[in-house]
Amino acid sequence: MKIALLGLGTVGQGVVEVIHENKESIAKRAGQSIEIKYILDLRSFEGEAISHLMTKDFDVIANDEEIAIVVEAMGGIEPAYTYAKASLLKGKSFITSNKELVAMHGAELLEIARNNKVNFLFEASVGGGIPIIRPLNQSLTADEIYEITGILNGTTNFILTKMQQEGRIFEDVLKEAQALGYAEKNPEADVEGYDACRKIAILSSLAFGEHVSFQDIPTDGITQITQEDMVYADNMGYVIKLLATCQKQDNSIFARVSPMLIAKTHPLAMVNDVFNGILVKGNVIGDVMFYGRGAGKLPTASAMVADIVDAAKHTGTNIISFWNREKVELKDKEQVKVNYFIRLKKDAECIESIIKEIFGQIEEVVSPYNEYAFITNLDTEASFTEKISQLSDLVIINKIRIDK
Ligand code: HSE
Secondary structure (H helix, E strand, O other): OEEEEEOOOHHHHHHHHHHHHOHHHHHHHHOOOOEEEEEEOOOOOOOOOOHHHEEOOHHHHHOOOOEEEEEEOOOOOOOHHHHHHHHHHOOOEEEEOOHHHHHHHHHHHHHHHHHOOOOEEOHHHOOOOOOOHHHHHHHOOOOOEEEEEEEOOHHHHHHHHHHHHHOOOHHHHHHHHHHOOOOOOOOHHHHOOHHHHHHHHHHHHHHHOOEOOHHHOOEOOOOOOOHHHHHHHHHHOEEEEEEEEEEEEOOEEEEEEEEEEEEOOOOOOOOOOOEEEEEEEEOOOEEEEEEEEOOOHHHHHHHHHHHHHHHHHOOOOOOOOOOOOOEOOEOOHHHOEEEEEEEEEOOOOOHHHHHHHHHOOEEEEOOOOOEEEEEEOOEEHHHHHHHHOOOOOOOEEEEEEEOO
16 A cells, blocks of 8 residues: 655654554554655655655645555644645545644544545544544443543653652753654644643544534643742642643533642652643543653654554545534633632731631641742632732732642
């Protein structure tokens, strides 16, 4: 079977490597050998072993009837979306690691694939090398899933782990994550939570069958998390993780991406470094946890090559995915109940009595600094916002959601 690869960056190179390394076992599993006929990239790779495969013209690929599968590792919406649509309409399966593309156009591309009896597969778009899309589509279909909570971004988990365990500085660890090929081209997508937001939008759309738009998901990143927060977390028996969650609450769906304090005994607390962990809760199976490398060249390539094998095995048949194009209205984030951990400057006179007057019952936290720290009672975001607005911004050092 002849395939074409779009994009020869970190992940694209990984795909070439895996197909070459595991040629024989892949051929056995796919029922035929898999051969890369073209690689599309705007850069030149003269003198390299793959240079004879290089093209800059997508039409050569689209118009070659021998090409059965197009594999995209370019990232970004365009031209990936145009190429995906064109490939599927030409009867070629399309495989991608591109979470932006899947979160934005997944439902439509799945529909085009279905109508053309080919496949649109995107295992590598969430959780790097962890199988999570296929289990949601195929293994957990007896269940009504009511919650997915996960650490879905390897870069930020790497940063938070190194900050917490080694006391290292945010910027230094980010540079290391970039050098290791974990971070996005623009690392803002990682550290501001946008990447995790797209991934939870994909998972919730698949789990609940309706289109969850990533633009509707409240998203906070990790840029406000400091070394002092890590010290507090450790003293309290907690860790700080960037969690992405989607939950069915009172017949509506709620989703959010946010740094959270979670107890060291929480199933996701031990997910460290570049690893991702995804906790799925179903009404029949109970809790299921997925764990593995969430970013990097080979883990991501592994998921893409598994999709290539799946597409080869399902030539002429569409693997059904449950993801309706209809957009779902998410639950109002202001009505979701939360606990916050809050750090305040101790400047104000009688800060303790002021806080108790505003917040009612609270849990005080011993501070290793000259600060007043406490945990709020469970209340809605709206009520919390109203209460915190009674304090001057100058007094607030930080506020982080806490899982109590
Ligand atoms: N930048 C992403 C991450 C890559 O760190 O998780 C994998 O999607």
